[in-house]
Amino acid sequence: MSTEPNARPSLAQRFKALRNLPPFLRMIWRTSAGLTIASLGLRLVRALLPVSMLYVGKLIIDEAVRLASLPGPFPAFEQALGSGLLAPLLWLLAIEFLLAISADVIGRLVSYADAMLGELFANASSIALMEHAARLDLEDLEDPEQQDRIERARRQTTGRSSLMSQLFGQVQDVITVASLAVGLMVYAPWLIVLLAVALIPAFIGESHFNTLGYSLNFHWTPERRQLDYIRLTGGSVETAKEVKIFNLHHFLIARYRQLAGKFYQANRALARRRAVWGSVLAALGTAGYYLAYAYIAWRTVRGDFSIGDLSFLAGSFARLRQLLEGLLVGFSQVASQALYLDDLFSFFAIEPEIGSKPDALPVPEPIQQGFVFEDVGFCYPGSQRWAVRHLSFELRAGEVLALVGENGAGKTTLVKLLARLYDPDEGRILLDGRDLRDYDLDSLRASLGVIFQDFVRYHLTAAENIGVGQVDAMDDQQRIEQAAQRGMADEVIASLPDGYAQVIGRRFRQGVDLSGGQWQKIAIARAYMRDAQVMILDEPTAALDARSEFEVFQRFKELSSGRTAVLISHRFSSVRMADRILVLGNGRVEASGTHEQLMAAGGRYAELFALQAEGYR
Structure with a gap:
């Protein structure tokens, strides 16, 4: 949906990032239409309260001044109240009181609606992220750059709920600004222009530093992942034994302090510049406000405005300045946060390459012939070395096949290709005479029972x-x-x-x-x-003693009767029970046969078996 941002997004890129707001708002609407309507509706009412309260305040002052200017001594309270002299003032005070109570209640209701909607949005976006991650290819999940992107997206699922409140608040403030501007336009239209001009420098400065802040966070994603990893490693039960025995806590703390210190220094330098320039630019807005305030005071002294008008105009201008400044700064922050939304939506834009065709077939039940690897070659992304190449062999239906070979020979890669965690770069894999890619992916994986050596x-x-x-x-x-x-x-x-x-x-x-x-x-x-029709054990017994491993594989042999099975192990005493043994070396098949046949033929299998047997003497 969006391109990867560069070190410092340009003005065009920042405005382009605003395209992320409509899909973001659609996500919020799908999260809870009721809470979205409630939040916006309450804000609409709340937006009109400031100008209402200011105008009622003006009427109160004007009424008080009128009462104070009546000829003769002012009657006692009881007499003034009984005669109805105070009735207009009391009604105005009651109205202002009700407006103040309403503002407080509506404010709390808005906070409640936003909190609930934000929580639901964080949950919904986290679920959407997990669902999309489950669809991605293993290649995407193992790629460090994609891991950075996933990490940034993960942060946005909880970090962008504030943007929702900010956007809704912007709508509320726009309505309030419009209502206040109408009042000022009646008295002095040019004050609006003065205010807008005075606030532009602060807006430009805020926009600039928001962009720098985004760039800093974007480019520090790998280091922040390192910080999270070090923090977890230093306080995890899984690593506690080695950390204590090797006194690793000194090393981990020093590494964390070094990385965290660099990040802090970068943040501090940006914060200092932001504070200095922010103060200077904000002073321009303050100067514009007091220039307008002086003008209003002068018109009041001349008799053009009443005291109530002075109060209303001064209050309206002060509130308008605050709101306009907030709107301009808020717009800059929204544009900045829209850049962060790029991290979320660019993650959702990743499409898996491995999937099912529209007319995909279910895996046959039972499998009749088995699997055939035809001149299969595969190279892991970013690697210059072929993991397997020119790999050709059969895995017959109902056969127990053992894979042996030194580390890096391609044994686990073969299993990943069989489960379509990756697709071959060369050649093809057949199942019952059809290309593996012709079958439904879910059906294929449901037919496999796999335990990897790095099981969860x-x-x-x-x-x-x-x-x-x-x-x-x-x-x-x-x-x-x-x-x-x-x-x-x-x-x-x-x-x-x-x-x-x-x-x-x-x-x-x-x-x-x-x-x-x-x-x-x-x-x-x-x-x-x-x-499953096909059982695969990829070095699943490394932590078992020899007796337990033998028992596990003996049980595996018994339970695999009539099933297709693949067994990977470095212990030759276990693999000899397989129907056939495949010897892999340098990503291709070097030999194939039973234990006795391979021992008689000599070669790598006999050599490795002899080395292992020697170790047990």
Whole structure:
């Protein structure tokens, strides 16, 4: 929707950013039409109160002056009240009192409506951000530049609710300015021109420094992400052991102090310049006000205006100056915040490249032939090195295939391509003879049960940690318990104080932490929660001892009977139970066969097996 801003957005770019306001207002309207109407309606009434109160004040002064100028001594209060002499004054005082009460009540109602609408907007925009992030390609989420953009967008979901109040306040102030200007136009039209001219320098200055503030925050996004990371690392239970053992807190504090200090220095320099120039430019507006005030006083002394007129004009001019200054400065701030909205809407403008075709097919049930990689090549974005290239092999239906190879051989990349987290740059992947891209993406991923080596530790209950493997069956306790039994996590859960209802992880007070091996069993159970046609275990047993790993893979072999399965492990004692072993090296297949066949052929597999076996002697 918008282009990436440069170091200092030009005037044209700032005005262009105002295009973000209509979609922003539409988002607010969709959040709650009722609260939006209530806030604007209350502000409309509130906008007319200042001129009403000033005019009633003028009438009160004029009436008081009239009463004071009556000939002879003024009657006693009871007599004046009984004769009706004070009736006009008392009525005017009562009206002003009611206006003052109304202004206070309406102000509180506006604050309430804005607070509720702002809260709902923050929630709705946060949900929209999470929904859109879920649609994006893994490439977008792993790209540092996109991570900066996502971080800026995330800040806008909570930081831009103030813009809503400001925009609505601007509408209210415009109406108030119009009503006050009508009053001044009757007496001295040129005062409006004087006031506007006097305030232009302050507006230009405010606009300039708002733009500099945006540029500063924009270009410090990577450093602010670093600050957040260091703050989390220095106070996280996940990192506490290493931080203490290695005395990392000194290093982390020094790094945080260095980055935070640089950001503070940049902010302070900008704040100083803003304060100095803001004071100078604001003085011009003040000078314009007192020039007009002197003119009004002179006309009153000459008898052109009454004392009430003086009070009304002086009050109207003072309030008008304040409102016009606020409107000009507010417009500058709105234009600046519209630049920040670029961060939000540019994130929403990112479209995923990996998706389903309009005529996408459901994945066959059951899979008849399996998968075929035909001369597949893939290079991670921004990398000069091919992760895999000229990769060709078959994964037959119902087969348990093991992938082995040194780090960087392309094993995990192969799994990502199989799940269409990425699409190949060269070649193609077939499923039952059709290109993988011909199938519906949700259907494909629903057919896969995958546990990666860097599985997520959810700080939820044990049941929910397993249930996330099949979200629509999260409340199926029997299915969760069966998955736990298959993944050998049932014994782990039985040892927890609250069993399946126990929150695991130390992030929350009631949580109970697990060992690395226990976490892995929970994660493996998560894969079994899904009744998937293809099961993939990508190094899921690194924290398990040799016996536990053997038991897990033995169970995996039994439960994978009749299913297509992929097993990745560095332990050759485990992969030998696979129907076939694929040896990867430098992003391509170097050998394929059973354990016995590969050992007999020699080569990389036999060499790595011998090295590992030597380590156990």
